[in-house]
Amino acid sequence: MGSEYTPTILQGQQTSDDEILAKTPLDTKALGGDSSVIIMELLQRFKVRDVMKRQIISIARSATLREAQRLMRENRISGLPVCEEGRLYGIVSVNDIINGLDRGWMSDACEKHMATNLVVLEAGMPLAFALRYFNNYTYGRFPVLDSNRKLVGIVSQRDVMRALLYELSVEIRKLERKTSNNTQERAAGESYFRREWAVVRNDLSRAGHAANDIKSILRERKVDRTVSRRVAVAAYELEINICIHSHGGVLVLLISDETVTITAKDRGPGIPDIEWACRDGTSTANDWIRSMGFGAGMGLSNSKRVADKFDIQSEVGKFTKVTCTFNLKKQQEGAGS
Amino acid sequence: MTIADVVKILDGKLMAGDGTSPRAVGAVVANDLMSDVLLHDADDILLLTSLASDQAIRTAHIVGAMGVVVHNAKPLSETMIKVANDLAIPLVSSPLAKYDACVRLHDAFLAEERG
Secondary structure (H helix, E strand, O other): OHHHHOOOOOOOOOOOOHHHHHHOOHHHHHHHHHHHHHHHHOOOOOOOOHHHOOOOOEEOOOEEHHHHHHHHHHHHEEEEEEEEOOOOEOOOOOHHHHHHHHHHHOOOHHHHHOOOOOOOOOOOOHHHHHHHHHHHHHOOEEEEEOOOOEEEEEEEEEHHHHHHHHHHHHHEEEEEEHHHOOOOOOOOOOEEEEEEEEEEOOOOOOOOOOHHHHHHHHHHOOOOOOHHHHHEEEHHHHHHHHHHHHHEEEEEEOOOOOEEEEEEEEEOOOOOOHHHHHOOOOOOOHHHHHHOOOOOOOOOHHHHHHOOEEEEEEEEOOEEEEEEEEEOHHHHHHHHH | OOOOHHHHHHEEEEEEEOOOOOOOEEEEEOOOHHHHHHHOOOOOEEEEEOOOOOOHHHHHHHHHOOEEEEEEOOOOOOOHHHHHHOOOOOEEEEEOOHHHHHHHHHHHHHHHHOO
């Protein structure tokens, strides 16, 4: 699971935007309408450091505007960080050069005319933050600082779009594969149905939609009403758990001739004490989660209560995987007796 | 007691879903904690809640509820109304407090029993 979701860090000019666009299928509705979820997940998963340019062309404070102009022309850039030993002092923009030419300042030091009131991004910020900055400010690019306030990169709107387009094409391919493999035949001849939903961290506006889909699928496939309800309850609780407690993950539905299985897999942070977490009323939820009607510490215990078989595995810092299995045959025999 | 009766009894207004559904109320659950609601096994639940969010509707769909009432005339978001329409869950807004709504429904059930 870990390798499947490891972000790809784009370096250099591997693929042009046109190539990526050409490879991206236009009809994402055919993939179950999960594209917006994927974009939101990418915006949270990817950090500024994953898309920024690390090769920084900069200039010293004492260099002249004429030197800055030459560097900008040679490298075809419209903004030049003024930086010494990693410390960012300001930015010289095309506007500063135009003013310099107009008013005869080209022999002045950059530090005299550079912009010093800077808006910067931090390398660890999610891409969603960067997009908000591009919306809120008119700048075409932002300097990126690390946790020690050192300049480590530059990010432009183009860098963000390139990374998103590339990753979207990868994710859409994965979805295409999953869609085509939803129904397969096992070697023994037993048919099964499989579907997977991405669950995004903290996106309570969509949390529950996978469980609602699962309930509808079970109803369409004429699964016993009582079993459908128990499966949906477990799916809902586990989906909410991924949403509010984890870094994001997936919910998987598998229907075979004899069982229905719900598997919830996330990408951490893991549960230090599983026994404690499975007890009724134990929760690490905050007030925000409680205000949405959840967080009473009943998610895992409710899932365990409704399932015929319950399994939980977790590794701190890595993942949690919960599997709930529901017997179909037993229910039908029970109903008939 | 159908959803149309519920609207009348609780001085409510139907905000989403089919107001002419013939489904009768099987049980009333008044709760703001969705994990608690998921514990109920009854059929045709009418959910009374002050949780004016999509999650109230999604929970109602999971337990097969016949309707949701949000009390105290809490403002309902467009997305909540859309989710209710999408999942075909009748959604009612009532100006009554939760306790008063429960009392009125209880009285109405008693009157129904007496014929």
